[in-house]
Amino acid sequence: MKGEYDKLIEEAINAREFAYVPYSNFKVGAAVLMEDGSIYSGCNIENASFGATNCAERTAIFKAISEGKKEIKALAEIGDIETYTMPCGICRQVISEFISEDIDVILIKNKNDFVIKKFSEIFPLSFSKKDLNK
Incomplete structure (x- = not known):
């Protein structure tokens, strides 16, 4: 499975x-693989008014959405290179808005050291638009 995500991992690291x-x-990079095979990357952007800070995952997702892409197929992220960095709760909620199936989340230390988790593992019992349409 490593080869499948090489480009996505590289984009997150960059x-x-x-x-x-x-x-x-605390630097974070992320990249999302969209339904059409396109990849969008993003980094975290802090602000003196902490509430205005934007995470890397949301930066990448919002770039994709703003260009008409609506479905995430996989997400990769790197933060601290000594341990795996997980998406925060707000980012997990945003991710859940733009997936239609359980996606792979690639947590990276470096291009040769990463783990792949299912989104349902890191955000069980999520609330999404599917719950509103019942």
Whole structure:
């Protein structure tokens, strides 16, 4: 399965370098693979008003959505290179809005050290638009 996500992993690692983190110094990069095979990347962008900070995952997702892509097929992310960085709760909720099946979430330390989790493992019993349409 590694070969399947090589480009996605590379894009997440590259995006991390653009992180704007003057307050936490905690760089995060993310990349999303969309239904048509396109990849969008993003980094975290901090703000002195902490509520205005945007996570890497949401940056990547919002870039894709703003260009007409609506369904995530996989997501990769890298933060601390000593341990695996998980999406925060808000990002997990945003991810759940744009998936129609259980997707792979690739948690990266470096291009050769990563784990793949199912989204349902990291966000069990999620609330999404599917719940509103019952």
